[in-house]
Amino acid sequence: MPRIADVSNVEKNFILEALTSSKLRLDGRQLDQYRSIDLTYGQQLGNATVTLGKTKVNVQISAEVTKPSEERKFDGIFTITTELSPIASPGFEIGRPTEQEVLLSRILEKAIRRSRAIDTESLCIVAGQKCWSVRADVHVLDFDGGLTDACCIATMAALHHFRRPEVSVEGERVTIHTMAERVPVPLSILHSPICVTFSFYADGELVLLDATAKEEQVREAEMVVTANDFEICQIAKHGGKPVDPAIVVKCFQVAISKAREMNKSMRARLTADLAKRDIRGQSAENERGEAPIG
Amino acid sequence: MPLDTTSTYSTTLLRLDGRRWNELRKISASISTQPTADGSSLVTTGNTSVVCTITGPREGRGQGDRTNAIVDTDINIAPFAQLDRRRVGRTDKRVQELQTTISQAFQAHLFTHLYPRSSILISLTVLSLDGGLLSTCLNAASIALIDAGVPMPSILASITTGTIIPTDNSLSRPEPVLDLNNAEEVELPFMNLATVRGQTGSEDQISVLLMETRVQMSEANNPLEIMLRIGLDGCAQVRSHLEEVIRRHGRRMTQGRR
Numbered sequence: 001m002p003r004i005a006d007v008s009n010v011e012k013n014f015i016l017e018a019l020t021s022s023k024l025r026l027d028g029r030q031l032d033q034y035r036s037i038d039l040t041y042g043q044q045l046g047n048a049t050v051t052l053g054k055t056k057v058n059v060q061i062s063a064e065v066t067k068p069s070e071e072r073k074f075d076g077i078f079t080i081t082t083e084l085s086p087i088a089s090p091g092f093e094i095g096r097p098t099e100q101e102v103l104l105s106r107i108l109e110k111a112i113r114r115s116r117a118i119d120t121e122s123l124c125i126v127a128g129q130k131c132w133s134v135r136a137d138v139h140v141l142d143f144d145g146g147l148t149d150a151c152c153i154a155t156m157a158a159l160h161h162f163r164r165p166e167v168s169v170e171g172e173r174v175t176i177h178t179m180a181e182r183v184p185v186p187l188s189i190l191h192s193p194i195c196v197t198f199s200f201y202a203d204g205e206l207v208l209l210d211a212t213a214k215e216e217q218v219r220e221a222e223m224v225v226t227a228n229d230f231e232i233c234q235i236a237k238h239g240g241k242p243v244d245p246a247i248v249v250k251c252f253q254v255a256i257s258k259a260r261e262m263n264k265s266m267r268a269r270l271t272a273d274l275a276k277r278d279i280r281g282q283s284a285e286n287e288r289g290e291a292p293i294g
Numbered sequence: 295m296p297l298d299t300t301s302t303y304s305t306t307l308l309r310l311d312g313r314r315w316n317e318l319r320k321i322s323a324s325i326s327t328q329p330t331a332d333g334s335s336l337v338t339t340g341n342t343s344v345v346c347t348i349t350g351p352r353e354g355r356g357q358g359d360r361t362n363a364i365v366d367t368d369i370n371i372a373p374f375a376q377l378d379r380r381r382v383g384r385t386d387k388r389v390q391e392l393q394t395t396i397s398q399a400f401q402a403h404l405f406t407h408l409y410p411r412s413s414i415l416i417s418l419t420v421l422s423l424d425g426g427l428l429s430t431c432l433n434a435a436s437i438a439l440i441d442a443g444v445p446m447p448s449i450l451a452s453i454t455t456g457t458i459i460p461t462d463n464s465l466s467r468p469e470p471v472l473d474l475n476n477a478e479e480v481e482l483p484f485m486n487l488a489t490v491r492g493q494t495g496s497e498d499q500i501s502v503l504l505m506e507t508r509v510q511m512s513e514a515n516n517p518l519e520i521m522l523r524i525g526l527d528g529c530a531q532v533r534s535h536l537e538e539v540i541r542r543h544g545r546r547m548t549q550g551r552r
Contacts, residue, residue, distance in 0.1 A: 102387050102391065105387065106387050109387075204499070223503065227511075230511060231511060232511055234505060235504065236505075238394055238504070239502055240398055242489070242499030244496070244499055244500070246497075248500055253511075256511055
């Protein structure tokens with residue numbers, strides 16, 4: 001089984017000592033400073049690439065018409081699939097999902113799907129018979145820590161960008177219009193969750209944001225807090241060294257402010273990209289209903 | 295009989311099963327229940343019951359860590375544990391997440407450095423499930439590890455807390471509740487919390503914190519903070535209860551020897 005090489009004792013001590021004695025990080029960042037986040041949209045609708053320092057994640061959204069599940073007749077289907085392949089890091093392998101991969105997909109699932117960021121009811125076409133199945137494929141292209149944060153931003157950015165074909169229902173007949181025929185519609189997104197990972201050092205006294213792979217290897221505990229502009233959507237501290245409650249509460253506030261900040265820059269990028277597409281003669285209406293047909 | 299807590303709580307101040315907000319369900323715990331295991335326990339919280347057996351510390355074959363013992367967890371949810379008979383497979387991501395959580399919590403909590411190149415396996419069997427799955431598993435594992443003789447600084451105790459967020463404005467304050475059952479877990483926002491005792495003079499420290507539901511953050515009486523406060527208190531209650539169980543067992547053992 002391939003494994004990422006452990007950090008050597010010398011390097012580990014160096015990182016920890018720099019942190020605890022003078023609050024310095026390897027790359028000179030502030031403790032609560034993210035690496036530079038870059039978001040680019042691909043040629044297709046619903047394709048987003050996020051780079052967070054050296055970490056790179058690509059997400060593609062796709063949709064197809066299927067039959068809804070028996071228990072949820074009025075809901076469409078939304079799934080997120082993640083795969084950590086050797087392309088990202090020599091420590092990842094194809095096949096059986098590792099513990100890290102299970103946790104990543106569980107957190108994304110809780111952050112985006114369980115918190116109902118996508119209104120699945122709007123994906124229903126004919127109750128019990130036809131619905132949209134929207135799928136987000138998360139591809140990790142480069143791994144240098146901060147995977148959860150990057151994957152969550154990329155998935156939300158791609159979901160905001162995606163358009164599905166317009167559908168019209170006349171009695172029993174369902175027509176799916178091509179993109180050229182009718183203006184495609186955006187997904188109905190209820191809120192925009194952002195994951196913020198906190199790494200704890202020195203018995204929870206030091207809290208780092210956006211740790212690199214090396215910093216992740218030497219941390220004592222981690223906590224992922226997912227927030228949108230005004231709510232906490234999910235908290236996950238899967239064990240690790242115990243942390244003081246006061247520090248945990250402080251993390252919630254930080255998560256909300258970071259989420260606001262990131263959502264703001266994400267929206268700016270999105271409007272810029274959609275405006276660019278409009279010039280090229282493609283449909284890019286921001287809001288549903290305002291679309292001029294024809 | 296009301297079907298949900300939210301609509302009736304504001305008038306009765308009683309939950310579905312007749313408890314007050316801060317009342318725990320009856321916890322009955324015993325250790326050394328399986329004579330063949332290195333350590334074992336049976337913990338029942340209300341209608342949730344979990345059997346835990348510990349194997350180890352024993353030689354860890356092919357174990358990479360030369361300085362610590364490695365803690366592994368195996369959860370088995372019996373098909374008859376819930377109302378609808380259902381097999382929960384080992385590949386279920388939710389169960390895998392719980393396993394990882396329990397392993398990582400005890401990996402950092404136990405004195406694993408005393409057992410280099412060893413492995414400690416926590417096997418949990420859920421016999422009946424009515425909310426508080428992770429909490430009951432953590433509590434059971436905690437006292438079973440004591441039975442196995444693995445040293446730890448304090449008992450890791452766990453509880454679930456939720457809040458009742460009023461839908462109408464008649465009751466403007468969110469009301470916390472402690473130790474939710476299955477019906478309440480489905481309905482209310484809740485979190486799983488596990489703490490260990492802090493050093494003298496400092497508060498109990500949070501080891502595990504899992505929340506899956508959305509909760510609004512407000513400046514004044516923030517429901518998250520209230521939930522956390524109440525949870526810390528609940529964990530302390532559970533811890534003192536488990537400590538009493540251990541002491542009782544110890545007394546019985548010393549008396550038997552005489």
